[in-house]
Each structure stands twice: as structure tokens, then as C-alpha cells.
Amino acid sequence: MSAPANYPIESVENAARVLLMLRDRRDLRVADVAVELGIARSSAHRMLTTLQSQGLLQQKPTRVYAAGPQLVQIGVAVIGATDLRAVARPTLERLRRHLGETVHLIILDGSTIVFLDGVEGTFAIRAAERTGDRAPAHPSAAGKVLLASLTREQLRERYPSSRLRGGTTAAKKSRRMLEDELEIVRSQGHAVNLGESEIGLHALAVPVRDSAGNARAAISVSGPSVRLTEDKLTEHVPVLLQAADQLGASLS
Template sequence: MERIRTPRKSAARSKSTVLAAQAGDQPRYPITSVDNALRLVLMFRDQRWIRVAEASESLGVVRSTAHRLLAMLQYRGLVQQDPETKAYAAGPALVDIGLSVVRDMDVRRHLRPYLEQLALDLGETVQLMILDGADTLFIDSVESHQALRTSSRIGRRYPAHNTSGGKVLLAQLPTERLGELYPTERLPTLTSRSTKRRAELFRELDRVREQGYGTNRGESEPDVAAVAVGVTNAFGQIRAAIAMSAPLSRFDEASVPRVAAILREAAGRAAQHLT
């Protein structure tokens, strides 16, 4: 069998072409329809919901073309449509692609069985999250079987100071890092109950350090409450946070310490598997 030899000069060109493509240069033979579909996908980085008219304007195409592109993305699970508003949001397939970056992280893999057991024991939705800058990124979830429940937040981001797990993760940061994340006194809010001032947040973080858990009472979404604890590795470093979330109407303040203790016990058992 003959071996096909590639001239060294040609190989060098090929390598430089690959590097150029990685750097984001426009390809020599672009496919407009594919590019438009990918531009649509990228719009979901900054917008939770996108309407056909918005897609049409952003892409510079007629509405019928924008609708066909969105329909094809929906067919492949990359977007999903709200039946009432007709707006589109990121679909499960797109979320899975994003989570592929963290899917093999040992924290997610090792904690999955504990999330499943906690959801059964507590009867509520259990979420797993990590800190990404000043945001909380939800990387796994097990939903409650109750009809009225909080839904999975996998792939979603919230300002860390508005979530129970985010507060736990922020509480373990040094003062200097907190100052970098929150350089101004005013904080972004999601609801009327959200923490609005940096000084208020820092007092809340002191309470989290003292009691060992964080809470969220309608701060990220008006009708959702949660309690969370940190998950440490074998060296005592916090890697993630586990939260039980429930409808605010079913959130029993008196049971918070008990729920936190259950979460902490599970996190402690999981810690021995993390590095």
C-alpha cells in the first residue's frame, strides 16, 4: 500500500490555516445559512428569550427566513418555544453542549447520587451550583416529583448574591476578592427582595459563615425559596454548593436548620470523593 506524502510547505500552510480558523477569522467559503443559524444560537448568550422579529432584525433577514431557522433549531432541540408568548429560549440540546465543558468535572459526577437521594428524602428539588465570577452557574439538578415544584436550573446563571448557594460560595472568598467582584455599593437586583447594597450583602455573608448555610427567600425569583450548604473536597476547599429549593408558599422557616443539617451531612459524605 502506497503512503501518500504531503510536501512540508503544504503542511505548514495547513497548520497556519487551522490556527487562523481557531483565531476566529472568517472562512474562505462561508455558508450564509449556517452562519445565520450559528449567530442565532450565539444570541442566547445575552438574551434569555428571542422573538422572530428580533432574530430577523439582528440577522438582517426577512421574518420568514428567521422563522425557518428557529424552527430547524427547535427541531434539533437547540431552542424551545413558549407556547403562549411564541418567544424562543435555549433548548435542552444547547444546554447540554454548554454543560459538556463541566460534564466530566468530578464534582458533578460524584455528587449526582447524593442529589438524587436528597431529592427523595426532602421531597423538593435539589440543585448543584458553582461560582463563576460574580455569578452562580447551575450545573446539575434533580427535580421534585410534586406537582408544584421549582424546576431545574441547569445551565442558568444568576447573580451569586441573589442565590442561597451563591452566598455560601461568596462567603468563603477573601475580602480582597469580594471587593473585586463588588466594586460599587449598589448591587443588581432580580426581585424586590434582592439584596440591594454591598454592605447589606457583606453582613449577610457574615451570617452565612456563622451559621454554615445560606438562604434565599424570593431573592432570585419572587416565588422561590432555598437553603444551601457548601461542598468541600478532601482538603477542605469549597468546590460547589448544594441547595434545596421549593415554592415560597411551602418554605417552612422553622425547618431551615434541619434541612441545612441534612444537606451538610450529604455534602460531608460526598467530600471524601472530591479532590
């Protein structure tokens, strides 16, 4: 935690604290912000709506607040993925049209994944589009294909503990179990998530490699397990691999 400024401007400090709360949670509620900052709920609401007006937050239909488009753009620019996102967008849209399911472009940041961009599926019941969100890497299909590109030493830097946290009861709970699964991912070139990140959600992901063979990102397709069965995911592997190869060929 950084030391407080010598002459803090309270409103600016509170706004910064609100945005930093998104490191640990996907959604913000007025009541939670009020408690965290020690201010009245009316003041917390004004703070959130002000940040929303600048595009740093967005309000969801459930009336909670999440990272807004401008905050996502800042994050994308900082990690140097602006060009990747722009180049990948047509590929994501083509895949959505072809598969009908939600498609995401995802990168690895430490032991978490970052949803750089996404397009929501066309079915009435579908996986949500999660641009700007973060999630544990090891329970996710995209996280697995990106972790599989690391050396054992790099993997253990990200997971110094032998126990893993995050995901559902179906997720791998030890580093050894994860390492064994990543060996399989390396050999087959893709990874699946069978209810490991969320109950009832299945996903498939493949890596996007640049001309040097580096895994720059992952493309994932996700949807409800009743429709994206294991057999259906297997059917989608060639489609995603072809899309990832075409996208990778355009990266320097």
C-alpha cells in the same frame, strides 16, 4: 465584542449570534431573533428549529427556546465540571426523593451562578429545574455560600461597584450589605434565599467542599415559599450538610 470574520458564512454567523443571545436572557422568541438578526420571522424560526434538532436549543411548552442539552454539555465540559456533575447526580436524586423538592447543583462563574444539574421536585407546585441557566449570584442561596468562600479582594473583583443589580426588591442592593450577610453565611455554613431571586420562591444552599476544603459547588433545595417556610428550611439544613459532606469526600 469580537471583530467579524473576514469571510463570514452568513448562516453560521447567524447561528452563532443566536446562541450568544443566551448570555443575556434565559429564553429566545422567534420575533426577538428575527429583529436581532434582521431576518424574516420564517427564517428565524428555521434557524431555531435547526439548532433545536442538534440539541443546542430546546423548545419549552410556552413555545420559547432555551439552552438545549448539548449546549449545556459543551459549557460543562469547557468549565471542567463534567466529572463533578456525574458524581453529584445520585446525591441530587436522593435528596429529591427525601425532601420532595427541586434540588440543584450550582457553581459560581464571576458574579453569576450556573445551574450545572438539577432534578425537579415531586409536588404539583414546585420550583422549575433550571439546568444550563445562569442567574445573578448575590440574590441566590447557592450564590451566597459560594461568594462566602471568597476573600474580600476576590469578592470586590466580582463586584467593583458598590451598588448591586438583580433580584427582587428583597435582594441586597449594596456590596456592603452583601458583605455583612456573607459574614453570617460563613459562620453558619449555609445560606437562604427568601424571595430574593424570585417572588414566592424560597431556597436553602450549602457548599460542597473537596478534600482540600475548597468550595467546588453548592447544593440547593428550592420551592414555593408557602411550603418552604423559614422554619422548614432550617429543618432541611442537616440533611443538605450531610449530603454535601458525603459528596465532597468523593472529590479529589
